[in-house]
Amino acid sequence: MANVAKHTAAPLTTAEIAALALSLAHLGAGPQSVTARRGLRHAFEHLDIHDDVIATTLATLTTPLDFDVARRARAIANAITTRQVIRLRYLDAAGRVSVRDVEPVTCLVHREHWYLVGWCKLRRSIRAFRFDRIDAVEATDVPSRPHLADRFLPFQRRKADREAA
Numbered sequence: 001m002a003n004v005a006k007h008t009a010a011p012l013t014t015a016e017i018a019a020l021a022l023s024l025a026h027l028g029a030g031p032q033s034v035t036a037r038r039g040l041r042h043a044f045e046h047l048d049i050h051d052d053v054i055a056t057t058l059a060t061l062t063t064p065l066d067f068d069v070a071r072r073a074r075a076i077a078n079a080i081t082t083r084q085v086i087r088l089r090y091l092d093a094a095g096r097v098s099v100r101d102v103e104p105v106t107c108l109v110h111r112e113h114w115y116l117v118g119w120c121k122l123r124r125s126i127r128a129f130r131f132d133r134i135d136a137v138e139a140t141d142v143p144s145r146p147h148l149a150d151r152f153l154p155f156q157r158r159k160a161d162r163e164a165a
Helices: 014-025 033-044 052-061 067-082 159-164
Strands: 084-091 097-110 113-120 125-130 134-143
Touching (some): 067 084, 067 097, 067 113, 067 134, 097 125, 097 134
Antiparallel strands (some): 084 097, 084 134, 097 113, 113 125
């Protein structure tokens, strides 16, 4: 197949990279998954990466999720798309289990981990939930309020940090 991509386009935004990566992550070992991940890696080739956090994050973006996590990722992605509240069974870092109703906003990757970013109704604030600690995802029939993803990306560098760098 001929190469048809031109490199004159603007770079992908953070939200576009997150959406592409989530879509690829829950492909698992599907028939097009290897080609799709290669395409995402190719999209990253133009980046000048001298940051170990970014390099690790990009490696995670192009690594398939295991089967159970990918199944939960599909349910989360569907809830984001349909703007539905989801109920999570979540294990925190200490192993404590809680059940949370969450208005999902977006998914992101930081270092070796995927996260769901959403409005936690229990804590009444935005929270990031690690995919590998989400034990179960249940769809609800409750509509989620719209949230702008760019306002809730907890690992992105803030404007002051970027200007200082």
